[in-house]
Amino acid sequence: MDESEFMGISDSELRDVDFDELVIDEDKAGDALFFRLGENVTAIIVDEKVADIIEPKKIPGVKFISPENWSG
Numbered sequence: 001m002d003e004s005e006f007m008g009i010s011d012s013e014l015r016d017v018d019f020d021e022l023v024i025d026e027d028k029a030g031d032a033l034f035f036r037l038g039e040n041v042t043a044i045i046v047d048e049k050v051a052d053i054i055e056p057k058k059i060p061g062v063k064f065i066s067p068e069n070w071s072g
Helices: 048-057
Strands: 019-021 034-037 040-046
Touching: 040 048
Parallel strands: none
Antiparallel strands: 034 040
């Protein structure tokens, strides 16, 4: 969070941060291939290896957005 740029945090129990620029601490992420951000409940961060397997299956409701095109 210290490295990220965002527009504030909601008062809800789960945070809902509107990131302008997200910086992920790779040491904290470790070897995880996907995870949900506690600071933004609307997104799941997915490693490209996982996206390459899932995206061709065209699962309803699942949309992959590249990091440079995502805002939220």
